[in-house]
Amino acid sequence: MARLTFMFWMNATLLLIFVAGHTTLWISGINRLHGLPWHDRTLKPIRHLHDFAIVAFPCIVLWRVGLTGPKLLLGGSWSALDAFWQVVFCICTLGVFGLAWAIVRHLAYRPPRQQIRQQSTVTDIARQLGSKPIGHGPHSRLVRFPGNEQFSVELSQKTFLLPQLPVEWNGLSILHLSDWHFSGTIRKEYFEQAAEIASREEVDLVCFTGDLLDNPALVDWLPSTLDRIPARLGRYFILGNHDWYSDFQPTRAKLTGLGWHDLGSRCEVLEINGRRLAIGGDETPWIGEHPTFPGDADFLLLLSHAPDTIAWARAQGVDLMLAGHNHGGQVRIPGLGAVFSPSLYGCKYASGTFYEAPTLLHVSRGLAGIHPLRYRCRPEMTRLILQSGG
Numbered sequence: 001m002a003r004l005t006f007m008f009w010m011n012a013t014l015l016l017i018f019v020a021g022h023t024t025l026w027i028s029g030i031n032r033l034h035g036l037p038w039h040d041r042t043l044k045p046i047r048h049l050h051d052f053a054i055v056a057f058p059c060i061v062l063w064r065v066g067l068t069g070p071k072l073l074l075g076g077s078w079s080a081l082d083a084f085w086q087v088v089f090c091i092c093t094l095g096v097f098g099l100a101w102a103i104v105r106h107l108a109y110r111p112p113r114q115q116i117r118q119q120s121t122v123t124d125i126a127r128q129l130g131s132k133p134i135g136h137g138p139h140s141r142l143v144r145f146p147g148n149e150q151f152s153v154e155l156s157q158k159t160f161l162l163p164q165l166p167v168e169w170n171g172l173s174i175l176h177l178s179d180w181h182f183s184g185t186i187r188k189e190y191f192e193q194a195a196e197i198a199s200r201e202e203v204d205l206v207c208f209t210g211d212l213l214d215n216p217a218l219v220d221w222l223p224s225t226l227d228r229i230p231a232r233l234g235r236y237f238i239l240g241n242h243d244w245y246s247d248f249q250p251t252r253a254k255l256t257g258l259g260w261h262d263l264g265s266r267c268e269v270l271e272i273n274g275r276r277l278a279i280g281g282d283e284t285p286w287i288g289e290h291p292t293f294p295g296d297a298d299f300l301l302l303l304s305h306a307p308d309t310i311a312w313a314r315a316q317g318v319d320l321m322l323a324g325h326n327h328g329g330q331v332r333i334p335g336l337g338a339v340f341s342p343s344l345y346g347c348k349y350a351s352g353t354f355y356e357a358p359t360l361l362h363v364s365r366g367l368a369g370i371h372p373l374r375y376r377c378r379p380e381m382t383r384l385i386l387q388s389g390g
């Protein structure tokens, strides 16, 4: 009897590990597909297939392997497993290795030595407003989930020590904003409050790295939200894949009309204290092409919607790259971190700071998302302070 109980728990554990491997493979695949320039119309049915496969597989395993066939949960032996299931479990094992690697990478992550300081303040905007600013857009039920951090906005300040930064720019500040996703699900008041918080920070540059509108009709929200944030030297933006899903030209026109610099597929040079800062914008793979940086700039700053352009940025010698798109995964599991991250690199660059010589990459968690659900992954606005030396 004791042996039967032991075998039951051992086999149940092994089957659970294979199920985890299977789930990992599907999520890994769906993450990478979302890094491709495919329209949401194409991705949506694949997401539904992914959801179905993840739920159905454990049921099928339980029935065909645990309770019938080799009856592994009823005292049966693995030697009775047929060739089909042997192949299936071999494939699942690949996913198990992937999951183990993801756990190790998450636990080993530390910001690079270039990030010498970080501090942050959190504001509960729902409490400030007196109620949750929930509108009538898609997925509005998600916002009401208990413990959802969607309205708990973190304003973080990170100081980067960069040897290549001209000494004349010591202390240059950049407000990095990303992924505001106006959809109507979260009311305008949330973004107005966020803009109010951000506008209290004195900064030299404001950089927005894409995904502004899911509902193009909400372009009129811009003057009382994003546009309230000032910058001493200029405000720059690019668009993202969610802007690309619908007609994004009115968004460009509106922001440009408000005095923002459109960096889509292009580069501008800003002279600061006699030194040349080149700021480029990259909306690929969804819109346009990579920008062309001039050869005589003192420092290259890249705004890229996705961090997936990191290899290209390194090849160009980009000094600092700002990205969004991955939202930090939105739901982060203790010990594992982000699970869903729509990137060719999976969860590697879900959010945070990374250094891959010669490029320092900062990936924002963004402020919202079409699925307004966040756990252990607060919405973020970041003030970056650049210091020369190191």
Ligand SMILES: [Fe+2]
Residues within 6 Å of the ligand: 179, 181, 210, 211, 240, 242, 325, 326, 327, 366, 369
């Ligand atoms: Fe986004």
